[in-house]
Amino acid sequence: MNFYLTYFFIAIGLFGFSALFALFGVYAERKLSAFIQDRLGPTETGTFGSLQTIADILKMLQKELIIPTAADKLLFMMAPAVIFIAVYLGFAVLPWGPGLAPAKLNLGLYYLFAVLSIETLGILMAGWGSNNKYSILGAMRSAAQIVSYEIPAGFAIISVVMISQTLNLQTIATQQGILSSEKVTFAGFWDVSNIGGIFSWNVFRAPHLLVAFVIYFIASLAESNRAPFDVPEAESELVAGFHTEYTGLRFALVFLAEYSMMFMVSMIGAVLFLGAWNTPLPNMGVVELAAWTTGAGWGIFWIALKTLSLVGIQMWIRWTLPRFRVDQLMNFCWKVLTPAAFACVLVSGLWRIFLM
Amino acid sequence: MTLVQALFYLMAFVALGSAVFVASTKNLVRSIFMFFITLMALAGLYVLALADFVAITQIVIYVGGILVLILFAFMLSGRENLNYISAIQNKFISIRKLPALLLAALFLIGLINVVVKMDTGNLEWVKISMEQKNDIQPTIEMTGNIGVNLMTHYLLPFEAVSILLMIALIGAAHLSRKEVAV
Known part of the structure; x- marks a missing residue:
């Protein structure tokens, strides 16, 4: 019975974590955007405005839940839950440290890929359920974008899987550090199995994965509907896209899903390319930095640091780049990213045959 | 009843119930979203049958691909088409449904016949493979096996x-491109 209780505790803990992260993320985003635009951002509520998002969520919880008369009520009410649960399901397989993964699925990566595609359905559900032109246009744009950008993202992921030869995220993580049971080489020639650190990360084990990482990162921006790929909610054209009609708690759920999605795609990127929970510090002779900074607690610290830096870059990009036009978006996906991702897969194959 | 059996009956119930809803409702969009539940329940059944790879593939292809495509087709077509379908007179027994009813009845008889005649508890081939240890254990990893088989035994069908998919893609690209003025 204890066995099942642990599952429940971990699930509730992850939910609490994603809620906390959304609160912290919104605050960070507002402060960061203020810094980029030479403003101050929230300053009044709490020290440096730190209680601002808590005040926001309290306000949001009290708001009336409005259902438009013409809406398909069932779909309208269920959509935010479907969107959030799709993202939340993904957290089940992400590894947090050596031996610390909620579920050690041997198909973890493939499962993540499947679960992320459910979100599209939730967005379409919200768009259709709202019975509003802006909502449905936003939902269709979002679905078209997610479906298209899944292809370069998928191929970038496949090029990693070809190098690591497994779909188990925990195994992929272990391979990129001193705990690896197989030989790890830096760029295919320098044996770094006992040195570890930044040299054994996937992007340096096979340098073409650096290209794959950039492709994955761009595609992940599109999949989480972030600027410069935010045509689904382009304020100047579509009011707010698929969540135009949502108020109160339901709107909060949509927002929670967006921030959880940001965190999750960043964490997948960190796990696949940037050494997961492995330390960036290498062993240097007697100064065994890598051995000292590897462990369950350190693992959580490193993965959180890497993921939050990627989230920070996402925010930085959002507030500095203008929005893509729809045709530019599709051209970029099909004519630049997809061929480049195919090339990465090809190089991965050759790398596997000749250099590993 | 073990937990696995309970889960099996739960999934089977959800799959059948939602499938009946999909077939019977007149609100086509809702029936598509209900189909999503059927597919998820089916994926659950696959997991119970130790076919985890098939289960996830089912979600990737059907939920992520085909359902979204069907929804797109819906949203691009006008509301009039949808209203036309819900305006069709629907009597349970009518002459138009006779072929379908006959087929369904025949199929049901066939299925019941198979279930009754087959002694599922002690099938010959199941016993033989159990003796030869040629069965799948819950701990085994099947993905590598699938990959190796696709690239060796089943390379030609693969x-x-x-090639078939390639032909379809080229055809679609050809159909959708602009007509060149002669």
Whole structure:
């Protein structure tokens, strides 16, 4: 019975974590955007405005839940839950440290890929359920974008899987550090199995994965509907896209899903390319930095640091780049990213045959 | 009843119930979203049958691909078409439904016949493979096996399917491109 209780505790803990992260993320985003635009951002509520998002969520919880008369009520009410649960399901397989993964699925990566595609359905559900032109246009744009950008993202992921030869995220993580049971080489020639650190990360084990990482990162921006790929909610054209009609708690759920999605795609990127929970510090002779900074607690610290830096870059990009036009978006996906991702897969194959 | 059996009956119930809803409702969009539940329940049944790879593939292809495509087709077509379908007179027994009813009845008889005649508890081939240890354990990893088999035993069908998909893609691209003025 204890066995099942642990599952429940971990699930509730992850939910609490994603809620906390959304609160912290919104605050960070507002402060960061203020810094980029030479403003101050929230300053009044709490020290440096730190209680601002808590005040926001309290306000949001009290708001009336409005259902438009013409809406398909069932779909309208269920959509935010479907969107959030799709993202939340993904957290089940992400590894947090050596031996610390909620579920050690041997198909973890493939499962993540499947679960992320459910979100599209939730967005379409919200768009259709709202019975509003802006909502449905936003939902269709979002679905078209997610479906298209899944292809370069998928191929970038496949090029990693070809190098690591497994779909188990925990195994992929272990391979990129001193705990690896197989030989790890830096760029295919320098044996770094006992040195570890930044040299054994996937992007340096096979340098073409650096290209794959950039492709994955761009595609992940599109999949989480972030600027410069935010045509689904382009304020100047579509009011707010698929969540135009949502108020109160339901709107909060949509927002929670967006921030959880940001965190999750960043964490997948960190796990696949940037050494997961492995330390960036290498062993240097007697100064065994890598051995000292590897462990369950350190693992959580490193993965959180890497993921939050990627989230920070996402925010930085959002507030500095203008929005893509729809045709530019599709051209970029099909004519630049997809061929480049195919090339990465090809190089991965050759790398596997000749250099590993 | 073990937990696995309970889960099996739960999934089977959800799959059948939602499938009946999909077939009977007149609100086509809702029936598509209900189909999503059927597919998820089916994926759950696959997991119970230790076919985890098939289960996830089912979600990737059907939920992520085909359902979204069907929804797109819906949203691009006008509301009039949808209203036309819900305006069709629907009597349970009518002459138009006779062929379908006959087929369904025949199929049901066939299925019941199979279930009654087959002694599921002690099938010959199941016993033989149990003796030869040729069965799948819950701990085994099947993905590598699938990959190796696709690239060795089933290479020809695999390539044939890929060529078929290629032809379909080229055809679609040809149909959707602009007419060149002669």
